[in-house]
Amino acid sequence: MFSKLAALPRPRALAICAAPAVALLAVTALAPLPFAVAQPGMTADVLGSRDGTEVITIKGEEPRKTTGELRMTTIEATGPQTPVRIGQVVDGWFRSDQAVMPVDAVYPSGDTPKEIQQYNRDQMVQSQNVAVEAALKQLGREPGSVDVQLKLADVGGPSAGLLFSLGIVDKLDGDGSGGDLTGGRSIAGTGTITADGQVGAVGGVSLKTRAASRDGATVFLVPKAECGDAQAELPSGMRLIPVTTLNGAIDSLRALEHGGKVPAC
Numbered sequence: 001m002f003s004k005l006a007a008l009p010r011p012r013a014l015a016i017c018a019a020p021a022v023a024l025l026a027v028t029a030l031a032p033l034p035f036a037v038a039q040p041g042m043t044a045d046v047l048g049s050r051d052g053t054e055v056i057t058i059k060g061e062e063p064r065k066t067t068g069e070l071r072m073t074t075i076e077a078t079g080p081q082t083p084v085r086i087g088q089v090v091d092g093w094f095r096s097d098q099a100v101m102p103v104d105a106v107y108p109s110g111d112t113p114k115e116i117q118q119y120n121r122d123q124m125v126q127s128q129n130v131a132v133e134a135a136l137k138q139l140g141r142e143p144g145s146v147d148v149q150l151k152l153a154d155v156g157g158p159s160a161g162l163l164f165s166l167g168i169v170d171k172l173d174g175d176g177s178g179g180d181l182t183g184g185r186s187i188a189g190t191g192t193i194t195a196d197g198q199v200g201a202v203g204g205v206s207l208k209t210r211a212a213s214r215d216g217a218t219v220f221l222v223p224k225a226e227c228g229d230a231q232a233e234l235p236s237g238m239r240l241i242p243v244t245t246l247n248g249a250i251d252s253l254r255a256l257e258h259g260g261k262v263p264a265c
Contacts, residue, residue: 036077037100039075040207042074043071043074043212045070046166047069047171057149058148058149058168058171064173066171066180068182068183068184072152080106101204117156119156131168133195137197150164164193166189166246166253180257181250185256186215186216191222202223202226203226206233208220209233210235217238218238221241223242224242231265240265241256242265
């Protein structure tokens with residue numbers, strides 16, 4: 001092979017050597033890769049309604065009339081079986097309004113689309129139940145002392161837990177002194193919640209801050225562990241508040257409203 005190439009004119013030899021590489025690049029460009037491409041998704045004000053249905057419904061007690069917004073945020077990603085080509089991956093790496101993530105980081109591995117959809121719904125239901133428990137514990141109330149229902153169609157996963165809990169606290173107690181937790185602002189955020197009020201990281205934060213800014217929010221509650229990700233592509237005019245617990249988030253919102261010291265990333 002080498003002796004034959006040596007006898008060829010240089011341009012022809014280079015062309016023959018390059019042919020396998022070109023073929024490999026062509027195959028790579030056409031082959032689907034194990035990535036998902038994500039972008040900013042919808043947001044929803046948990047203090048209000050979506051598609052004509054109140055997100056938080058309270059029975060057994062008259063809820064407060066609130067002002068401002070508490071917006072949970074989402075990302076939208078290509079489906080687990082949607083082919084993603086190398087061109088999309090490269091394009092996503094250079095765009096600030098998209099992110100390229102391993103499919104397994106977005107969807108449970110080894111499941112069908114139908115199973116994944118059911119898994120995400122189950123995660124949302126569990127998150128809602130835990131959010132109610134965390135909020136009532138924060139207020140010193142026993143679970144079941146008031147009937148709280150959460151409804152948010154077409155959204156899956158556990159990342160709205162923190163905002164659900166804050167919404168319940170705002171509707172039942174406000175800032176604890178007659179005012180609103182929001183102070184009339186449009187506040188967005190993300191984070192999982194545990195029954196004892198611990199806030200967990202979720203991923204896709206830089207895209208969620210863009211969704212929040214697009215929909216009018218000026219303050220974003222971010223799990224403290226994800227401050228760096230949130231700062232990387234932070235929209236102009238957006239203020240980040242790091243949180244690790246539900247109680248800390250409430251304290252930060254009170255401080256924001258009353259001129260106290262507010263944590264920063």
